[in-house]
Every structure is written in C-alpha cells, then in structure tokens.
Amino acid sequence: MDVELITIGDEIISGHTVDTNSVYIAAKLGEIGLWVTYKTSVGDDLRRMEEVILQALKRADLVITTGGLGPTDDDITKRAIVKVFKRNLVFHEDVLEDIKKRYEARAIKMPSINQNQALLPQGAVYLPNKTGSAVGVVIVEGTKIFAALPGVPREMETMVAEELVPFLTGRVRQEHIRVIKLRTTGIIESALAEKIMPITKLPESIRLAYLPSYGGVDLRIVSFGPTKEMATAPAENMAKQIRELVGSYIYGEDNDTLEGVIGRLLKEKKETLATAESCTAGLLAGQITAVPGSSEYFERGVVTYSDRSKMELLGVSENIIRAYGAVSTQTAEAMATGIREKAGVDYGVAITGIAGPDGGTEEKPVGTVFIAVASAKTVKSKKFTMGGDREINRRRSVYTALEFLRRTILGID
C-alpha cells in the first residue's frame, strides 16, 4: 500500500526548520512493513493544504500529516480537514479536561486559547497526547486512513509509537520488509561502489542505497517480500556478500554508532577512556557520553583551548608548544599521553587542529587536525585535512578520532 506523509507549516518550507518528523514516522512505519512512497510539505495556507491532502488521498492509502494542530492562529490543519472531509468540529469535554490537567501538573494556568484544541472533526478517532496539549486525529473513510498529528517532535513521536502504530497494525495490509544497514567509514562512496559493483545487479524486490554522511557511508539494503522469509533471505545474503568484499570498512550494522561500538568494546575489556580536546572543544566527549552507561568507561575529558590549560591540565611542556605549535603531532601526542596519565585510564584520545575560519597558515591550512591515541603500549598520532568549514571540520574530527580509537582498541591499522 502507498503511504504519503505531509508535513505542514511555513517553517518547514520557508527554510527555517529541518523536518525530522517525517524521518521518525517513516522509520516507525517501516517496522510494521509500511513503506513511505511520497512526502509533501506545504505552508500554513488553507487552500494549498486542502489541495495537497486531497491529492494525497487520491494516490495513497494511508495519509499522515504533522503540524498545524497547535492552539495559535497559524495552526489551521483542522480547518483544512473539516473542508476536505466535509465534517463539522465537535467539542470534546474530556479532551479539554486532559489539557487542563496537563497545565495543572506543570502549575501553569491553561491559556484560554487552548480550548480550540478540544474541537475535533465529527466522527474522528482521537489519539491522546501524553506530552502536550494537541491531540491527534484519525479519520477512516472506506479503504483510506487519514491521521493528523502534532508537529512538536516529542509529542508526535510518543503518539506515533504508543497510539498510531498500534492503531494501524493489523488494519492495513502489510508487505514484509527487511532493512539491513551496513555502516562503513574511511572510504568514499564511489570507491565503495566499485568494490561492490560485481553484486549490484539487483532484482526488483531488493534495493541498495549509498548514504554518505560525516561519519562515513552507510550501505542500506532493503528487501521486500510477501512473507518474512522471502523478504529476509535475499537481504541477509546480500549483506554477507558485501561483508566479504568491504568488511574491513564496516564498523557496525543498523543502529550501531561508532561511540556505541567503542562503548561495547571497552565494557568487554573492562578498559577506561579519557579525552583531551582543543578545536572540537568537548564534542568528542559529548558524543562518547551520548551512550547510556558511558560513565562506566569514560572517566573525564578536558577542553584545553588555551596553551596555559594544555600545560596545566595535561602537562604539555611549553617547549613543545613553542617548538612545534599547539597544532602539531608533538602536541597531540603530549595531550593524549597527558590525559591518559592524569586520568589514570587505559586510553587517552587527543584532538588539536585549526577549525577555522581563521588561524590557517601556508603550512597548516584551515582543516588541519592532529589526532593522537595513547594506550599502555604506545602513543600513535595522525595528521588529517578535513577541508570543510568550522562546523564540518569539528564534526569530521570527532568521527575520525572515534574510528582511530576503535582501531587502536581492536589492534588494527
């Protein structure tokens, strides 16, 4: 069955907000074998909203909108629904009570405009909102299912996971899908493609996509079938073949992250970690600790932005900084060794570089980054040229350091 997602709001089409809602919904629907075929965004414009919803109901069997259910004047989705489905708005006392309770719980007086949110299209099923005041609306007409969800990500996500998905499961014909994501790093998309080429003559029922990001290139295999088995076998077979060809670049699967994989390795080995950062200024520590329970192996981190702090917190000698500069192999290695010793951990990771836009030189242009990893045995460092703007250079440095660390822990180069 065809599924269309419609995200509503001027902020979505005007270049002020990134739409993460449709990403979340598509992923959740995928888990029950529903495959999104179209995504449309439209502004807070009643006429165009009606037009887009009508078109979606023509070409898709399940239509889900997000946004425009708030209490404020620019939230007009319900007005569009009323027109499209030719239904009146009905006042729901119980919905208003829930909203009032929510405000009381936060010890805030409910603004009177929130009353609008208790008005729902006639005959609609409503989906409770556990984290906000805008309830969801579901209308079933013939073979078509229409759902309107709030635009605030947290509210929408809870509603999809706890209300919409259970509502849909069973009600819709499900095609089985098996998605396998192989996560690679340290190789560019087209080089990866050339290595995989021999096996990419694919049947209609299977798709291979290359998804490049700062962290590397993900290979996503999507396989469809009328039964679980018929969807699963081809996907797993292809994953096996790809591993044989490019396994050395694959650090994980599906929802694995570099920081998560590193966390698992450190827990297994009962080893610990500390970080010393200059240009990334805490982003490496922040990413390592995105993993729940990371306090088991992450002892501390320091952001040594000034030369003084490098000397005081890491014992980097003034001579090294004078002789080679704060951005150098020597300083990176001294930082890694320093944090490892001060923190008394197994691994010390250090990043020092020139994020930009200023501070570049002939010899060390913006994007030059030195990364070092110190372990009980050795301290190793590498020079990288990130070649992006300030933010990209900082992000790439974090991923590069994580991969450097992963390989050090595994003892591979």
Place this chain on the structure above:
Amino acid sequence: MDVELITIGDEIISGHTVDTNSVYIAAKLGEIGLWVTYKTSVGDDLRRMEEVILQALKRADLVITTGGLGPTDDDITKRAIVKVFKRNLVFHEDVLEDIKKRYEARAIKMPSINQNQALLPQGAVYLPNKTGSAVGVVIVEGTKIFAALPGVPREMETMVAEELVPFLTGRVRQEHIRVIKLRTTGIIESALAEKIMPITKLPESIRLAYLPSYGGVDLRIVSFGPTKEMATAPAENMAKQIRELVGSYIYGEDNDTLEGVIGRLLKEKKETLATAESCTAGLLAGQITAVPGSSEYFERGVVTYSDRSKMELLGVSENIIRAYGAVSTQTAEAMATGIREKAGVDYGVAITGIAGPDGGTEEKPVGTVFIAVASAKTVKSKKFTMGGDREINRRRSVYTALEFLRRTILGID
C-alpha cells in the same frame, strides 16, 4: 511565482536521512524574494520520480530537485529528466576533464563509473560543482525553469550560492520579502501567543509563525510587498510592537544564537569564561566554541564525569559530594567556583544532573539538573527538571545554562 523543491532518494523517504537540503535552498531563494510553496520527496523510483517532476512543472514555475546525480546505480535522476523533457544524454568532454582534475588533486584515481557524470541532457545548461563530481543541470522550457542539483549538502550548497542564485537573479519575477525572526527563551508557545494576541489580527501580506525548539520559541514575521519598502515597513512595525509586549524574553534576532550573543557580550566587556560539565559532558563547551573567535574569551572546559575528576580538576570536596551527592546545588556551585578559580576567568559555568535513562531516584528523578554560574561577585545556582530523554535533557541543559549565563552577564534575573 510558485516554487517547488523535490528531494530525491530512498534515504529521504525511508526514515534514514534528514533532509536539510531543502531548508538551505528555501532560505537562499528567500534572499532573492522567491518563496517556496511546495516540497515533495520521492524515492529512487523512476516512474514516481517522473510523475512528481511532471506534477511540479504543472503547478510551479521554478522546480528544483536535489539528489540522484551521483555515479552509482541508485542515482537515476538524469534518467527521469531525459524522459520528462524527452531529451537525449550528451557526453561532455570538459565535464569529464573537471572530474578527473578533482580526483588528481586528491591523489585518488578516478573510478571509471564517474564517467556517467559527464553525460548531460541535450540543451541543458550545466552548473559546475566546485566540491564534488556531480554537476548541476538547468533546463529552461518556455516560462518554466527546472534545475537538478546534487544531494550532498556541501556540493549542493556551494552550487546554489555560487551558480544557481546568480543564474536565477533577474531571470525571475521577484516579490520582495522581509523576514524578521525574534528569538525568545524561557516562555512557552501558548503563553507567548496570549501576550501577543492583541496585535495578531494580520493583513494577508504579513505572516506570524511560532517556531518552538529546544532553545526556546522563535517568532517569525514574514511580510511581502511589490517594493522593498512595502515589504519592510509592516514587518519592522510588527517587530517593534512585539518587542514592547514580550521584549524581556527576546535574546536576539534572525541568526543570533545564545552562544553568539554571549560571545559579543564577553568581547565587549573583555571578560572570560570556563565551563565544568558532568551530564552534558562537553556539549556546553562545544556549543560556546561553535562561535568563530571564541578562543578570545573561552579559556578551558572540563568534563568531570567521575567524582574523582570533580575533586582533582575542580577541588570539589569529598565531603560535599558525600553529604549532598554529585547531583546537587552544593556540588554545582563548588564546580562553578572551582573552574572559575582554576582557570582564572571571570565566569565559571557548571552543569551537573541526571541525563538518564538510569540513575534517577524518588527525590532526584531523571531530568533533574543543577546549573551554577560563578562570577567575581557571587555564585548562583538553580535546579531544573528537564523531563525528557537522555539527549533532550542534555540539550535543554546546555541552552538553559547559556541563558542563565547571559542573564548573569547582563545582571538580570
């Protein structure tokens, strides 16, 4: 004139990639008075891609696609263009030369599949790609303009800014737009709306949107007009009225960020800053240093994840941690005072809390965060309940600490 953006790729509709490209394009088009009216996303599916492009050419005057121009098999946008516009692909020697040069510059041998990228639809104008191998394609047919851009954000962004926007400027009728974004924090959307209500009876030519995010609620005023003056005056007048009503919640305008505003304040006052973080583990330092030149006022940061590191790096006494816990007012204040003294700076900011999912207690549930700011005069701290998951609690804590710091610097509560 109506503008439609089409983002292409399974990864966009399948819940694996967030579409930031259309956000960037919409913002750039806005700068030359072009207003995006529709956004559509479709997978790597030739039939649907054709259908979506044809529909866009019907309802919009300018159609821009991103994605599917890469060298790999799943990149089929050019095949769709050839069918929609009934044109052949023509080989461009000069394009191939450029691609080869790019690989040589990186000392990588060009994979032969990149040759596909030198094939362009007959009669198309092509847009050079300064940062990648996929050139852009522009087709002008009658009053309609169609442009196909690569999907890799950096490549697309450079191409839009340096090639497409100059190409479009002048060629298209331009409506003038004035966008003013007032950035608020510390007040919820509906409370803000009630305060602003008196002035929100708006003419057709002006729009007010509420854009909530982790950092607060942005108020976006968009005003249209046939002349610059007729677009500008109403927007600025409304901004003035809103400032009179809710000015105390407004920390900045347009592209201002909390960290940027704080940076300006510290530079003006020639004051310096250091951070001590537990649950946010470097994300605060990372955000403060997202500002170019922040090394002028940011001296250092520490991520004291373990109790030992809190004592060693910040001089927090073991007694305080024993008596009140690592997550407490007393520890937060000791951390802020400690980092301020160790770093020898004007302001010390500290965050300690329970990000979750584990570690919560009856008395201090997940989401409990203590934030302290130490200055020459005093040390102040506050307890917050973030009420989200691990990531949300960490992000909210960072913004809350930044606003706490901003108010401390300005001497307001």
